[in-house]
Amino acid sequence: MPGDEPADFGADVTVRSMTAAQQKCNAAGLPDLYECAGAPPSPAGEQLAARGALDMYQLFEKGCLETAGERQCELLLETAYRKAGVQQPSSP
Template identity: 70%
Template sequence: MIVAQQKCNAAGVPDLYECAEAPPSSTGERLAARAALDMYQLFQRGCLDTTDAGQCEALVEAAYRKASAQQISSP
């Protein structure tokens, strides 16, 4: 999701939903956005089977922050 967000930001389309609907390009932001959104939906469906929506969103937010922090600290 982070890579997709970065690609979409670089393409000037920061909203992942809009980016997923953008025309195809050689930089791959559309494909990255679609893959990220598909994976998010799969996670959400599985998560909602075991817990409530608030906890699912908290898990996604925590994972996103952790991945962002790791990416920043990586050379």
């Protein structure tokens, strides 16, 4: 990682994962990611996508909070959502 670029702790990857999982869960009629993650497995894979996205979010949060603090982590996610062109959900 170049020294002049600030670390994003995987915010971009986390947002892409969360967005993809949200789309799959919405299509399955399960808009809440936690509910979707607890749903029975299906061929569409929304449960697996939701679990993976939530796991990734927890890893991002843990690494970021320990190093950068809550406000900086929120800003990193907001920026990643803007770059991805999607609206940030109120909660992961």
